[in-house]
Amino acid sequence: MKDLMRLRSLLGTEVEALLNNQIKMEAYNSSVYLAMASWCDRNGFDYSADHFYKQAEDEREHMLRFFKYVSDMGGTAVSPSVDGIPQEFESFREVFESALELEVKTTQAINNIADKCYKEKDHVTVEFLNWFHKEQREEEYVARRCLELFEVIGEEGTGRWEIDKAIPSVSYGNE
Amino acid sequence: MSRMCKKVAPAITESYQEVFRTKSGCIYQSDVEKSLLVEFANKIARFDIRCLQRLKNAVFSINLAEMATDTSRTTDVEIISLCACEHCYVLTLREIINFRELLAGAFVMFELNSIIQERIYSIPVYA
Ligand SMILES: [Fe+2]
Ligand SMILES: [Fe+2]
Numbered sequence: 001m002k003d004l005m006r007l008r009s010l011l012g013t014e015v016e017a018l019l020n021n022q023i024k025m026e027a028y029n030s031s032v033y034l035a036m037a038s039w040c041d042r043n044g045f046d047y048s049a050d051h052f053y054k055q056a057e058d059e060r061e062h063m064l065r066f067f068k069y070v071s072d073m074g075g076t077a078v079s080p081s082v083d084g085i086p087q088e089f090e091s092f093r094e095v096f097e098s099a100l101e102l103e104v105k106t107t108q109a110i111n112n113i114a115d116k117c118y119k120e121k122d123h124v125t126v127e128f129l130n131w132f133h134k135e136q137r138e139e140e141y142v143a144r145r146c147l148e149l150f151e152v153i154g155e156e157g158t159g160r161w162e163i164d165k166a167i168p169s170v171s172y173g174n175e
Numbered sequence: 176m177s178r179m180c181k182k183v184a185p186a187i188t189e190s191y192q193e194v195f196r197t198k199s200g201c202i203y204q205s206d207v208e209k210s211l212l213v214e215f216a217n218k219i220a221r222f223d224i225r226c227l228q229r230l231k232n233a234v235f236s237i238n239l240a241e242m243a244t245d246t247s248r249t250t251d252v253e254i255i256s257l258c259a260c261e262h263c264y265v266l267t268l269r270e271i272i273n274f275r276e277l278l279a280g281a282f283v284m285f286e287l288n289s290i291i292q293e294r295i296y297s298i299p300v301y302a
Contacts, residue, residue, distance in 0.1 A: 001192055001194070001204055001206065001288050002204075002206040002209070002292075003285075003288055003289045003292045003293075004204065004209060004211075004224040004285070005224050005228075005285055005289065006289055006292070007209075008224055008225060013228075076225070
């Protein structure tokens with residue numbers, strides 16, 4: 001008897017479900033970053049707003065990467081709905097704390113998919129995920145460095161203005 | 176999407192192999208047609224594997240406890256219809272339980288078959 005399921009799709013049911021979850025998570029991240037950009041904009045942090053607009057776009061790209069992979073491998077990519085996006089933040093600093101937490105959660109989620117793939121011997125998807133493991137290295141680095149500026153520069157006086165100005169210079173160069 | 180469920184009246188031709196049978200029904204697979212037949216609730220319906228997977232999800236997502244305790248007449252039966260699939264089932268609580276047994280059993284067989292296929296046929300033997 002032919003394995004019709006396998007002939008249809010490279011992805012196992014559970015891996016496919018995890019990938020669809022990740023599509024949702026990346027879409028959620030994109031929306032959260034957009035909310036952060038909005039918050040920064042209306043509170044006078046122009047450079048940080050730009051930074052988060054860019055992050056929002058990156059996250060959408062991540063979402064599409066997962067989406068196309070599921071689709072290309074014969075699975076059903078589910079167009080994500082997102083809700084529960086936080087629109088308000090306590091402080092400038094809290095925005096960056098939330099950003100780092102978001103990235104940490106994302107790294108964990110992607111690790112979790114890889115765990116499942118190893119268990120199912122789905123090395124094809126493991127290889128696909130490698131790009132994301134590397135990306136998360138950069139994402140966490142940038143989020144952490146941004147947050148560290150609050151310590152390095154300090155928030156007193158014109159501190160927050162200086163932190164905002166320093167945000168665009170944060171980048172991860174060591175590949 | 177129309178390719179998911181073919182419109183020809185299905186018949187259990189000889190290319191169909193039995194996948195799983197219970198007292199209430201049977202699921203067959205044809206390697207030639209690359210499709211599945213579900214013999215249940217006095218009808219035979221043809222599905223493709225993804226459609227069948229969605230049917231299984233639909234049948235398993237019905238809240239049986241709610242159905243059993245709700246006394247309004249509308250909950251005596253559950254209508255299961257899938258988007259992009261012409262088949263529709265109107266099932267009683269008893270039938271849903273039987274359908275679950277049939278579908279779950281078939282999917283265990285698919286999984287078992289998958290393991291067997293992988294173990295036996297994926298390793299080339301040059302002897
Ligand atoms: Fe991401
Ligand atoms: Fe990210």
